[in-house]
Amino acid sequence: MHRSASRRLTRVLACAAVPVILTVAGCSSDSGKASGSDGGKKSDSAASSSAKPSAKPSAELEKAAFATLPDPCKAVATKTIESLVPEAKDKNGTATKSNDLASRASCSWNGLDEDGLKGSQYRWLSLSLFRYDSHASLGAASKRAEEQYNKQVEVAKASEGAQNVKAEPAGGIGEQGTSVTYSVKKDVDFLNTTVVARNQNVVVTLDYNGAAYEGAGAPDQAKLLQDAIAAAKEAVASVDTANQAQASQQPSQEASPQQSAQPQQ
Numbered sequence: 001m002h003r004s005a006s007r008r009l010t011r012v013l014a015c016a017a018v019p020v021i022l023t024v025a026g027c028s029s030d031s032g033k034a035s036g037s038d039g040g041k042k043s044d045s046a047a048s049s050s051a052k053p054s055a056k057p058s059a060e061l062e063k064a065a066f067a068t069l070p071d072p073c074k075a076v077a078t079k080t081i082e083s084l085v086p087e088a089k090d091k092n093g094t095a096t097k098s099n100d101l102a103s104r105a106s107c108s109w110n111g112l113d114e115d116g117l118k119g120s121q122y123r124w125l126s127l128s129l130f131r132y133d134s135h136a137s138l139g140a141a142s143k144r145a146e147e148q149y150n151k152q153v154e155v156a157k158a159s160e161g162a163q164n165v166k167a168e169p170a171g172g173i174g175e176q177g178t179s180v181t182y183s184v185k186k187d188v189d190f191l192n193t194t195v196v197a198r199n200q201n202v203v204v205t206l207d208y209n210g211a212a213y214e215g216a217g218a219p220d221q222a223k224l225l226q227d228a229i230a231a232a233k234e235a236v237a238s239v240d241t242a243n244q245a246q247a248s249q250q251p252s253q254e255a256s257p258q259q260s261a262q263p264q265q
Contacts, residue, residue, distance in 0.1 A: 061134035064141035065200035069129045070242035071095075072107035075235045076127060084208065084227050085123045086113040105129050112213075119216025123209070127235055130203040141201035149176055149198040152205045156180040156194035170229055174199030174236045181225055188213060193224045195232040202239050206232045 073093035081091055088111035096106040106128040114120045132144040157165050162182040170177035177197040184190045192209040208228040210219035 070238040075238040087111040119214035173197040193228040
């Protein structure tokens with residue numbers, strides 16, 4: 001009897017202990033869920049914040065290929081000037097005033113070659129240089145130069161009084177080159193040639209025209225064009241030369257402050 005009662009008591013205690021264990025386990029489980037839930041919210045928040053697209057960095061604009069312009073009055077060789085403009089009033093040319101010679105510069109020459117009873121030949125040559133930098137709101141340097149190049153070609157084709165306008169590619173002058181020929185009737189016939197060329201971020205525009213006076217034979221349009229293209233090539237090459245010279249001077253200029261900082265003996 002006592003053994004039976006003892007066994008029943010053991011069973012009751014064992015059964016009574018089960019809910020306690022389950023309760024603890026349940027609390028532990030709930031606690032884990034709560035902790036996991038909070039952690040999940042935090043991790044979800046962190047994940048969502050990290051998933052948000054960051055602001056796109058602004059695209060870096062290209063560095064301008066050329067940082068300076070040559071002296072426009074020296075961009076074409078003296079012997080070329082003597083050939084294209086015989087008896088030039090000033091072989092050194094007349095430079096046009098500019099507020100920023102690093103961005104735009106021009107020079108011109110003119111002369112009247114008199115040959116007695118054979119008449120006179122007039123020649124006029126003008127060279128203009130345009131350089132562009134990259135600008136956040138205006139665009140890349142080469143793109144801006146290309147826009148100027150196209151503009152100069154259109155300006156040449158639309159010259160006031162221009163007749164028999166002919167535009168065609170002029171190869172071998174920078175990355176882009178176009179020649180525009182036309183005639184203008186004034187007191188005599190002026191034959192005009194404009195060569196527009198672009199090399200990277202620099203545009204070269206060369207205007208060359210001629211006229212005959214006092215019975216002299218009219219200039220040869222083909223010869224004018226040939227001479228203009230040759231002079232334009234010189235001008236384009238001078239841009240590269242000027243920038244190479246500037247680049248070679250920079251190291252010594254950068255070293256000079258350090259040299260000046262050294263104590264004198």
